[in-house]
Ligand SMILES: NC(=O)C1=CN([C@@H]2O[C@H](COP(=O)(O)OP(=O)(O)OC[C@H]3O[C@@H](n4cnc5c(N)ncnc54)[C@H](OP(=O)(O)O)[C@@H]3O)[C@@H](O)[C@H]2O)C=CC1
């Protein structure tokens with residue numbers, strides 16, 4: 001039995017796991033990429049970047065090599081791999097253990113369906129990391145790290161998890177409103193996805209006035225759904241959901257400026273979605289991340305025309321029918337104008 005299993009040891013899982021391992025914790029890494037697993041096993045997992053540079057390793061396995069029952073599994077796969085990964089890990093989760101979703105999206109709902117709500121813990125991560133190649137991860141910038149029980153309860157296990165994650169980031173937060181953070185990220189995350197559609201770095205995209213009206217409209221569209229669902233979205237790293245919901249132009253500009261300041265300091269320049277499309281040339285998790293927003297909207301009689309359009313455009317890019325760039329983004333901008 002390992003103290004902590006990292007399931008999906010890429011940019012996010014690999015970075016958190018490396019810090020926990022360096023601090024002396026018993027960490028087991030699990031990933032589907034054999035060369036990456038072999039490199040970790042050979043104690044050659046390299047964390048690099050402006051914040052830290054160190055090499056570490058430890059036990060690492062492919063999912064099919066797994067055995068035992070473990071108390072704590074940090075899941076850090078992309079949202080479209082959540083269901084398969086959770087089904088694969090479920091036999092190895094202790095009866096009183098928990099899976100923690102260190103992901104973008106509302107993956108907790110998928111995980112809870114498979115392992116049970118009582119064995120699911122919510123988390124929110126906004127730090128910046130890139131998987132460069134097997135055994136090499138860029139930790140490009142600090143960002144919010146938050147944990148919370150799905151029902152907001154203050155339990156011994158959430159306090160223990162909070163203490164553990166403070167080893168990785170001393171400012172990690174324990175919350176009674178984890179869905180507030182996840183919906184906040186769902187709204188802010190639309191900006192990250194559209195920066196990929198425009199083929200822009202995040203900070204440059206935020207600073208470009210040509211993208212602003214669309215960006216703001218998309219964020220507001222998601223926040224309307226959160227509001228209908230009775231969730232109070234929370235802010236982080238410059239993102240102030242209340243500013244966007246209030247439609248106060250000065251408050252929106254202040255939040256965009258804070259987001260620009262935050263993103264322009266990072267060594268990770270582009271969003272994860274951009275990286276999947278342009279560098280790794282593979283499917284993104286956009287549809288899997290935004291699907292629950294669409295479903296929730298429909299449940300409350302709302303439409304999500306811009307979110308729908310973003311998902312369709314990314315789908316076109318993934319299928320090779322369209323390329324990212326200003327022309328693609330301009331179509332979204334025109335759609336926004338038509339709706340106003
Ligand atoms: N990177 C970042 O800066 C941030 C990422 N996030 C979120 O964190 C989550 C993790 O993203 P990130 O670390 O960037 O992704 P990565 O692709 O870097 O890492 C995920 C790893 O999990 C592997 N994997 C896929 N399926 C399985 C499976 N069934 N079992 C075990 N391993 C599997 C992947 O392999 P393969 O590559 O072959 O699929 C990959 O090695 C995502 O939800 C992302 O949106 C949130 C904030 C910031």
Ligand SMILES: CC(C)(CO)C(=O)C(=O)O
Nearest residue numbers: 126127128143271272273
């Ligand atoms: C930009 C980042 C790293 C959050 O800070 C992110 O969540 C992403 O790339 O998807």
